[in-house]
Amino acid sequence: MKKKYKRVFxxxxxxxxxxxxxxxxxxxxxxxxxxxVRVTTVEEAAAAEEAGIDLLLTxxxxxxxxxxxxxxxxxxxxxxxxxxxxSKREATxxxxxxxxxxxxxxxxxxxxxxxxxHLSKFRIPFQSHVGFIPRRTTWIGGIRSFGKTxxxxxxxxxxxxxxxxxxxxxxxxxxxxxxxxxVITKHTSLVTISIxxxxxxxxxxxxxxxxxxxxxxxxxxHAKKYKNFDKxxxxxxxxxxxxxxxxxxxxxxxxxxxxxxTISIKKxxxxxxxxxxxxx
Amino acid sequence: MKNKFKKVYSLAHQAGYxxxxxxxxxxxxxxxxxxxINVVSPEEAAAAEAAGIDMIICGVDKLKEIRDAAPNTFLTCGIKYTEHASKESMxxxxxxxxxxxxxxxxxxxxxxxxxxxxxxxxxxxxxxxxFVPMKSTWTGGVKPVGKxxxxxIKVYHDIKELEKIGAWAIEVECVPEDILKEITKETKALTISIxxxxxxxxxxxxxxDILGYHxxxxxxxxHAKKYKDFNKxxxxxxxxxxxxxKEYQNDVVxxxxxxKNNVIFAEKKELEKFKKLIKKL
Numbered sequence: 001m002k003k004k005y006k007r008v009f010x011x012x013x014x015x016x017x018x019x020x021x022x023x024x025x026x027x028x029x030x031x032x033x034x035x036x037v038r039v040t041t042v043e044e045a046a047a048a049e050e051a052g053i054d055l056l057l058t059x060x061x062x063x064x065x066x067x068x069x070x071x072x073x074x075x076x077x078x079x080x081x082x083x084x085x086x087s088k089r090e091a092t093x094x095x096x097x098x099x100x101x102x103x104x105x106x107x108x109x110x111x112x113x114x115x116x117x118h119l120s121k122f123r124i125p126f127q128s129h130v131g132f133i134p135r136r137t138t139w140i141g142g143i144r145s146f147g148k149t150x151x152x153x154x155x156x157x158x159x160x161x162x163x164x165x166x167x168x169x170x171x172x173x174x175x176x177x178x179x180x181x182x183v184i185t186k187h188t189s190l191v192t193i194s195i196x197x198x199x200x201x202x203x204x205x206x207x208x209x210x211x212x213x214x215x216x217x218x219x220x221x222h223a224k225k226y227k228n229f230d231k232x233x234x235x236x237x238x239x240x241x242x243x244x245x246x247x248x249x250x251x252x253x254x255x256x257x258x259x260x261x262t263i264s265i266k267k268x269x270x271x272x273x274x275x276x277x278x279x280x
Numbered sequence: 281m282k283n284k285f286k287k288v289y290s291l292a293h294q295a296g297y298x299x300x301x302x303x304x305x306x307x308x309x310x311x312x313x314x315x316x317i318n319v320v321s322p323e324e325a326a327a328a329e330a331a332g333i334d335m336i337i338c339g340v341d342k343l344k345e346i347r348d349a350a351p352n353t354f355l356t357c358g359i360k361y362t363e364h365a366s367k368e369s370m371x372x373x374x375x376x377x378x379x380x381x382x383x384x385x386x387x388x389x390x391x392x393x394x395x396x397x398x399x400x401x402x403x404x405x406x407x408x409x410x411f412v413p414m415k416s417t418w419t420g421g422v423k424p425v426g427k428x429x430x431x432x433i434k435v436y437h438d439i440k441e442l443e444k445i446g447a448w449a450i451e452v453e454c455v456p457e458d459i460l461k462e463i464t465k466e467t468k469a470l471t472i473s474i475x476x477x478x479x480x481x482x483x484x485x486x487x488x489d490i491l492g493y494h495x496x497x498x499x500x501x502x503h504a505k506k507y508k509d510f511n512k513x514x515x516x517x518x519x520x521x522x523x524x525x526k527e528y529q530n531d532v533v534x535x536x537x538x539x540k541n542n543v544i545f546a547e548k549k550e551l552e553k554f555k556k557l558i559k560k561l
Contacts (some may be wrong), residue, residue: 035532037525047518051525145544150553153546157558177546178538183555198543204532211524222542224531226524236513237323243490243507244331248315250505251483261503262477263424265432265456272429277436277462 005073011099011124019054020075022105022125022169029191034203036077036193037211044208045071055203057107060098068102077127078103080111088115095119105169110135113166120167127170130159131197145175145196153180157187164190172205173197175222196222285352291403292378299334300354302384302404302448309470309481316356316472316484322349324487329353335482337386340377347381356406358386361414367397374398384448389414392441399446407442409435410476411454424475426455436463443469451484452476454503475503 005017020028028034036055039045042063048056049071056076058067068076078098085091092115095106106126108116110133119126131146140146147153153176160171170191173181178198185192185200194201209215210223213230250256285297308314316335319325322345328336329350337356338346347355357377364370374385384404387395389412398405410425419425426432435455442450449470452460457477464471464479473480488494489504493511500506531537546554 033532033535035529037528043518043521047521048525050522052529053525054529148544148546148550150546150550150557153550153554154557154561157554157561161561175544177551178543179551180546180554183551183558187558194538196538196542196544199535199538204537206528208521208525211528212521222538224528224537224542226527227520229520232517232520236517237327239508239510239513240324240327240487240491241330244317244328244333244487246507247317247485247490247505248331248333251313251315254313254478256483256505257473257475257478257503261475261505262457263427263454263475265427265458269427269429269432270456270458273432273436273459274462276429276433277466280466 010102010104012102014102017073018075018104019073022075025055025075025191026169026189029189029202030185034191036203036205038205038207039067039071040208042066042070044212045074048208049074057205060094060101064098065101072102075104076102077105077107079107079109082108082110082112088112088118091115092119092122095124099124107172108168109133109172113162116163116166116168125169126167127172127191127193128163128166128168129172129174130156130163130176131173132175145177147176147180153177153184156180157184160184160188160190164188170203173201196220290378290381291383292381294381296381297352298354298383299352302354305335305354305470306448306468309468314470314482316482317490318484318486319346319350320487322346324491325350325353328487337484340373343377343382344380351381354383355381356384356386357382358388359390361389361391361394364394367391367394370394371397371401374401374403378403386451387447388412388451392445395442395447396445404448405446406449406451406472407447408451408453409438409442409455410452424454424456426459432456432459435459436466439463439467439469439471443467449482452480475501 005019008018008021009015034054036057037048037053038057039048045056045067056071056074058064059079080095080098085094108126109129137143147156156176163171168190170193172193172195174195176197178200181192181194181197182200185202191203192201193203193205195205206223211226213225213228285299288298288301289295314334316337317328317333318337319328325336325346326349329352335354336350339358343357359373364373384406387405388408416422426435439450447469449472451472453474455476460471460473460476461479470481472482472484474484485504489500491508491510492506493514
């Protein structure tokens with residue numbers, strides 16, 4: 001899968017290469033299915049870029065600069081936590097910090113709509129999140145799909161329209177019926193990004209850990225596992241233990257280190273040193 | 281390999297279980313060969329504990345995860361001297377580490393007066409002599425230290441000074457085996473060899489050297505022994521990741537994912553009602 005990259009300026013004015021600008025993504029709505037993967041490690045980011053994944057999503061943690069470097073040419077969206085930034089000013093400041101670190105777009109999940117409109121005034125690309133939103137599930141009665149009735153679907157539609165008006169480019173839509181998102185996708189200018197919301201969305205979104213089969217919780221219905229990393233990693237851990245055990249046993253049996261692992265000294269120097277010790 | 285853990289209080293007064301107290305280690309000098317491994321991840325820490333490695337050592341970065349992954353193994357933590365310009369600042373950091381549950385501090389490259397200050401708190405610490413990477417400009421670069429009697433005497437004095445301050449152990453790096461053999465008999469501190477031969481009280485290696493992966497250099501250092509080829513293991517793992525993501529990309533582009541089992545549907549009646557509703561919006 002050969003990727004053509006284009007020359008771009010990032011939002012922080014760095015000259016570089018990318019697979020897409022936000023304009024390209026908007027222009028592809030309805031024309032080409034895109035993929036987005038949430039990555040949490042350098043290895044996942046590098047693998048996603050090499051595999052030709054279209055869009056990446058990640059967090060603003062201390063690994064972010066390395067994740068950015070590991071997938072420097074892939075359009076990357078970074079979450080801006082709302083809890084730690086409880087005012088428009090602080091949220092914007094944090095957004096700027098993340099942009100300086102090289103994000104192409106921000107994820108304004110759980111944000112106040114007014115702050116999102118404010119961010120738009122800076123012409124900063126961002127996406128948001130509707131449907132099942134983990135932190136807001138108390139409002140819908142817990143962990144369940146959203147939009148199975150006409151009224152709920154209409155509420156969802158209004159949410160999307162509100163976000164569209166703030167100036168977002170994309171919207172993650174989680175656990176919404178496929179036939180509802182199909183209708184909505186045709187009625188919004190936003191790029192719809194499905195996680196568990198069916199095939200009609202403009203983009204498909206999954207967590208890298210689900211694709212790799214590395215989930216610590218039970219495997220979600222909406223995801224597909226392409227590898228069994230739980231098993232692979234547990235085999236690697238067995239190898240680690242085996243290596244450390246062998247090392248310990250060899251030390252105890254005086255099999256490690258051997259002569260070739262050590263440094264020698266000339267007899268004359270050693271004897272001088274021994275004489276010195278005798279005098280102390 | 282069954283491990284017996286004993287009930288202990290940590291230096292921050294947390295009750296827990298450990299394989300050794302510092303007293304146990306001191307009592308084992310000259311009686312039992314011990315092992316220490318430098319670990320950089322919770323996976324390596326957990327593997328070391330499962331393998332019965334006697335001691336682990338790590339940096340500040342992932343300390344909490346490492347402590348949690350190997351809660352019962354004697355853990356030493358190193359603090360970079362360049363991050364603390366005063367002994368008070370250094371002690372503040374030490375106290376933070378104690379709260380996380382470390383059993384001993386590594387005073388690699390510290391100001392000797394900071395080490396003395398640390399010892400006033402009766403906190404167990406190990407020092408570092410011989411080839412000390414951060415101070416190697418004084419010893420002529422990356423090479424053994426102590427190959428002539430003058431250098432060996434300097435190593436001896438360094439060890440005696442740390443012993444006097446109260447170090448329970450001293451890492452001795454790339455010093456001739458015969459020299460460390462003599463010194464080990466002359467000091468109460470436990471000697472920890474990395475590249476300094478068979479006669480030290482403790483053998484020390486980096487987890488990455490034992491496992492055979494290297495981020496910064498390609499070769500296994502001469503003093504180390506590689507028990508696995510993790511460079512290859514990690515390469516294979518990354519190939520698996522790339523393959524998984526490629527298959528996902530292809531599935532989406534060719535509309536094979538998501539399939540019916542991955543999705544939810546609204547009933548026909550509700551869908552029609554919704555279509556009417558949005559016309560009014």
